[in-house]
Amino acid sequence: MPVPFDVQHINDETRLTIRGSLDINSAPALAEEIDKIVATRPTTVTVDLSSLDLIDSSGVAALVKLYKGVRSAGGAIAIAGARDQPLAIFKLLRMDKVFNL
Amino acid sequence: MAATIRISVPGTLRYRPIAVRAVAEAARLVSASSPRDPKNPTIDPLAHDVRHPFDTAVVSAFMEIFNNIAIHAYQRKGGGTIEIEITPSKDAIVIEVKDDGRPFDIDDVAPLPTELDEETLPEGGMGIHIAKTMLDEMTYAPGPPNLWRLCKRLPATQISVGRS
Numbered sequence: 001m002p003v004p005f006d007v008q009h010i011n012d013e014t015r016l017t018i019r020g021s022l023d024i025n026s027a028p029a030l031a032e033e034i035d036k037i038v039a040t041r042p043t044t045v046t047v048d049l050s051s052l053d054l055i056d057s058s059g060v061a062a063l064v065k066l067y068k069g070v071r072s073a074g075g076a077i078a079i080a081g082a083r084d085q086p087l088a089i090f091k092l093l094r095m096d097k098v099f100n101l
Numbered sequence: 102m103a104a105t106i107r108i109s110v111p112g113t114l115r116y117r118p119i120a121v122r123a124v125a126e127a128a129r130l131v132s133a134s135s136p137r138d139p140k141n142p143t144i145d146p147l148a149h150d151v152r153h154p155f156d157t158a159v160v161s162a163f164m165e166i167f168n169n170i171a172i173h174a175y176q177r178k179g180g181g182t183i184e185i186e187i188t189p190s191k192d193a194i195v196i197e198v199k200d201d202g203r204p205f206d207i208d209d210v211a212p213l214p215t216e217l218d219e220e221t222l223p224e225g226g227m228g229i230h231i232a233k234t235m236l237d238e239m240t241y242a243p244g245p246p247n248l249w250r251l252c253k254r255l256p257a258t259q260i261s262v263g264r265s
Binding site for chain 2: 023024025053054056057058060061064065067068071084085088089092093094095097098
């Protein structure tokens with residue numbers, strides 16, 4: 001199964017695009033990438049979820065880790081594009097308000 | 102449409118996509134939602150088109166229960182099976198999930214923080230909360246065998262009369 005994410009660094013911005021299914025099988029690989037992103041202390045991180053079809057609690061945990069890591073290092077993070085099942089999960093967990101979805 | 106679909110998979114996460122796909126298709130039998138446009142495939146052939154709220158609820162809940170069994174009951178070691186019985190009807194779906202792993206204490210699951218902000222965002226313990234909230238009924242009987250029973254009903258306004 002292809003890795004469902006890619007990372008681009010454009011000027012001062014880090015762009016993370018996540019596709020397909022972010023779940024207990026794919027989240028560990030993303031968590032490793034998140035560690036690398038956070039270690040660079042990025043000033044701006046943008047997460048594009050418009051191609052994300054499914055998420056479970058493991059995927060949510062990975063995104064929370066990214067959010068907290070970037071914010072605690074003083075960076076800004078924007079999570080955008082959530083739709084369908086992933087958006088329903090964020091709303092159920094009341095994270096849509098925190099993430100400004 | 103009250104036939105029961107029975108699937109038995111090894112109790113590891115490797116077999117999760119197969120079980121999730123079966124549940125997603127069974128949910129679609131009840132909701133009568135359409136599949137994804139084949140001209141617009143996703144990169145993951147097992148990523149299901151889960152847009153209908155009924156499908157969303159059923160699939161989201163099942164994924165968490167499967168995770169729970171593979172991680173907690175079988176402790177990521179496998180060694181047992183997960184028996185799944187899916188019964189779709191015209192207005193509901195019932196899923197029974199059975200395993201022979203370690204029993205789970207559902208009362209140990211902490212509630213989500215009442216006030217959610219940057220500091221209190223949880224990084225775990227969300228799975229059972231998701232499943233319980235998404236479903237109309239969820240019961241768990243510790244064993245072995247441990248038995249989860251999940252039920253989701255279609256809202257009355259969405260039940261199609263005469264659908265086969």
